[in-house]
Amino acid sequence: MALPTKATHQQTRVHNERLVVRTVYDLGPISRADVARQTGLTRTTVSDVVTGLLDDGVVKEIGRGPSSGGKAPILLEVDQDSRLVVGLDLGEEHFAGSVVNLRGEIRRTVELPVAGRDGDDAVELVFALLDRLLAGTTAPLLGIGIGTPGLVDSRTGTIRRAVNLDWRDLPLGTIVADRYGVPVNVANDSQAAALAEYTYAGEGRVPNLIAIRVGRGVGAGLILRGALFQGDGSGAGEIGHTVVDDQGAVCRCGRRGCLETVAGMRAIEARAAAATGGDADLGAVRAATVEGEPWALAIADDAGAALGRAIAALIGALDIQRIVLLGPVTALGEPWLAAVRREARSRALAPLADEVDISVGRQPSNVVIRGASALLVARELGLSLVR
Ligand SMILES: [Zn+2]
Structure with a gap:
């Protein structure tokens, strides 16, 4: 059987190009010789690839580096504004x-x-x-x-x-x-x-984390070994429409008692409206918890506890120790967060739960x-x- 040599050459070229770009991106300013050392590619291959990248404008030459005896090498850098x-x-x-x-x-x-x-x-x-x-x-x-x-x-x-x-x-x-x-x-x-939570974590970065966004919907994202894990059908972390209460309220998805009907923003605001007899948004619930209003503390606790139970299941399945909470509902603050932690820890296997760090993320709006x-x-x- 004839091998598809053309496709193989093309794949090799793309592979080498990516390797060189990544090396220059991560380690630049860097010389061609050092790129060759880092990647294990030959100097000739690196030179060819770099010539193409210079033509494309993705990489630029930024002058000569220190000499180690011979002629000082030209240093390369990725032009961050080229694309x-x-x-x-x-x-x-x-x-x-x-x-x-x-x-x-x-x-x-x-x-x-x-x-x-x-x-x-x-x-x-x-x-x-x-x-x-x-x-x-x-x-x-x-x-x-x-x-x-x-x-x-x-x-x-x-x-x-x-x-x-x-x-x-x-x-x-x-x-x-x-x-x-x-x-x-x-x-x-x-x-x-x-x-994003992983990418922009800075010094505190860990290779595995679960980020859970709680707004109107509830959804998780899983970072495993520094990469997003999307699952077989790209739906990994879609926990918001898991039924947690068979007798619960009807959900947007048509079923009854999904996690978001208990832990999501709409559920919290609906309960608050019923408790106060008027409109009450998350901010009002938060303010009432600070005042120690029992109705508000009960709402924050119930919503947090439901999320905590879902997190316990994730801890059991994945044994991931860093869990970051994002989204508008995190505004409920300490009473809510305490309930999340309490339920997650008390329902996951003790040795696993002891190591878990559940916190509210930095969550810039973007x-x-x-x-x-x-x-x-x-x-x-x-x-x-x-x-
Ligand atoms: Zn649903």
Whole structure:
């Protein structure tokens, strides 16, 4: 049988190119000779690859380094502004996006209100957002990373189901790629947030973590050995629609008693409204817990406890010791967090539970945008924005 030599050469070239870019990105400024030493590639191969990268503008020469006897070597660096990446967060209230460079530095941000749009209108809003973000950009676009609520098949960029936006089997990745002519990566927003939490953790970074976003929906993202784990169908961490109360309230998904009907923002606000006889948002519940109001403390405790029980199951399945909580519901503060910790620890196997650190994350408002763009850069160039 003849081997597909052409494909193999092509694959080797792409592999070598990625290896060189990653080495220059992580270790630059660096000489060609040191790239060869680091990668194990021959100097000739490195020189060929670097010539191509200089032509593309991804890598630049920045002068000569110190000499170790002979002629001082020319040093290489990745030109961080040679390619731009767009990250989107299709949030419940706003669709937001940023243009970032190859180091994840934000160059421009645009936010548009959703105002109840769904279906095709919501897709049009994605286009409007991208058009605004891309107007006047000069560097070539590497690609678009999208973080969206709902169940996503990241392999195909298809949103299998996003209840709020009334999207079902929507091939958003293909639609956006066709319109803008660049690679597109679509991921669940909790998964994107988890990757950002890992990527921008700085000194405190650990290789395994679970990030759980609690807003109207509840979703987790799993980082295993420094990479996002999406599961067989890209749905890893989709814990919000696991039934936790057979007699519970009807959920957006049509079933009864899902985790989000107990631990999510709507459930908390609905209970608060019933308790106070008026509108009560998360801020009001938080304020009432600080005042020691029993109704508010009970709501915070119940919501936290339900989440804690779900976390206990994750601890048992994965034995991951760092759990980071994100999203609006974290505003409930200490009484809520205490209930999460209490239930998670008391229901997981003791030796596992003892080691678990459950805390509220740093959660800048653009955590999904940062994660979505980091995923795109990782997929297209094999680079990790970790710092
Ligand atoms: Zn549900």
